[in-house]
Amino acid sequence: MSNRFLFYFGGLLLPLTPVITHAQQIKGTVVSSVTQQPIPFVNVGLPKRGIGTVSNEQGQYHLAYDPAYATDSVRLSSVGYEARLLPFAALLTGADVRLTPQTVSLAAVSVVAASVYARTHTLGLEKPAPKLDFHLASKELGTEIGTLLHVDRSPTLVQSIHIVVVKNETQPLTLRVNVYRLDANGQPTAEKLLPRDVLLTTGPQAGVLTADLSGDHLVLTEDCLLAVELVKQNGPIAPDLSKLGFGGALGYGGQCYFRIASQGPWVKPTMKSNVPLLGKKLQVAFYATVKD
Template structure:
């Protein structure tokens, strides 16, 4: 009996050593020591990450088997930091150093160059839903490729159509990324600032005004929404799903589960005779 109890105890200890352990810390500015809100923190490529809160505080759960893996800490306007999970566990309070944000080259043009106002992307708001963002996946993103019809194009606003959601209020970030040579999103952000919005989540469109940024583009781009915070989610979690349609048009959808996770492509073409989901994200533009 004693031998059985000892064996069971050792087994429990082994299991406990393998399960997720929490790291709790704070991210601050290296010059002012002020808290940095909504910083992305995650194990690169492992789908294990989170986002700091408004006061720069974060909690990152990890398995001890991953202690040698690289953690990336990043925020717009700051040089990203890479360190091992073991280093972060030893020094959980980290600082980021400000750096200049490289902006895309913009040519000054007369107002006459922008002759029309219209939309780019899928404007439908059908109840059919595709990718979701869940309350336990802070830093999770979903987005779609937006193709320009003319160049240059000035971005006026971005719209995200919600098909269904759990009750509550969320804080999210609007991201616009440069596309790589293969058409997938890169880490390069095109917006010159963090566009952070807090809104009740209800069925229908959420419109974000981007006109103040005067962003003029000469390239297709990737438009995404990133979950930063969910106020008082239900004990069993909460989520919201985005409207979608099916078609043969190119409207590539990519998603990642949390901060620093790899982008994955959504496709159901094998099941729908080549038809692809079209995420109901779009932008109003002048071109």
């Protein structure tokens, strides 16, 4: 990275990371209210505390516990289910937490001719700048990093998603690809646009991770946030996430966002420079191949 500006990403995390004293671990299971079967990779978190996790393939979760959390609310969410907000004390009973499958109303189907999608191109940053890389904000399951994608034509049909990994010297990790709707102010919301969990596993070296979405019929009509989330650590010990780096750049494209924990708030990284930035923003090298 150029020595003319300083990028405060890791340093910004320290004051945001919760300091948990006398913490214990509580555990539980999230299941479907209809089938009673476990739900994998559910986001579980205390939004006001910046503390959260993700359930495993068996729907089991472990979450830090402190008596000070007794009056807090916990939010649980998963693709295809109604999000649920309940008192933290409810988790202390040890009972299974049930999520209700989401009812999808069938709107009128609009048939778009194939000829409408005449152009194939990419949205987002394909080629990162040298010596500028991004890391996940914390070691907790549910930590997430993303970048805004600008949709210049509507409708836009997503074919695939690409994640540029410029450094990988840690154990394999499972990442979930998320596409979030933005609010009226252009800020990320909790609403996911993908109809299913899309998972990627990091390999033993740097490269581009690709998810094929051609069968998902994901149509974008407005800007969105493309993000990746840590949902599984594929090893017996906690990985050193400083050894996993995503490509980045400073430019006029989409703004970078991150969050420390599952259900936590989205935050923009900060940067200081002794030269004018002229409106340039930090971007992560995530991009989508689309037709429009």
